[in-house]
Amino acid sequence: MSELCLTLLCPPEVEEKLIDLLLLMPNARVFSSTARSAHGMSQEYMDEKEQVLGWTRTTEVRALITADEQTALLETLRQQFSGVGIRYWTMPVVDSGVIL
Template structure:
């Protein structure tokens, strides 16, 4: 079974809501969240100080899930976060495991 990594850039004001949604979404095996700076975001969604600095302060969330779960996850996110400025991209996971 192939896995994917769904990468999400989440505005800080939505972080807790997004993480709560992912915690209850079926089929997600693991996800991480990290504060980060995003470059190239829409200026309309940036604060004045972010526009001056040229970067937005967001949370990067990386979700591992089976490939067949991608459409359902993106559909759920679209319903819950329509118009919120959530950005995403999907990457294949070549290998994953646990070092024991």
């Protein structure tokens, strides 16, 4: 079963709702979140100050999922966060585990 790292960039005002959703979903077993400055985001989701500065505050969430789970998780995110402007991408995970 191949693992993927799903990266999501979301506006800070929906961070809590996104994290709550991921906590309830069995397909996002391990994830992290952190505040970021994002560049190159669509200007329609930026306020005037952010447009001048060229960056926007965002929350980055990274979740380990399987390739089989990706479609269902993205569909749920599309339903729950339509119109919010969440950016995402996936990358293959070469190795992962727990060091005890």
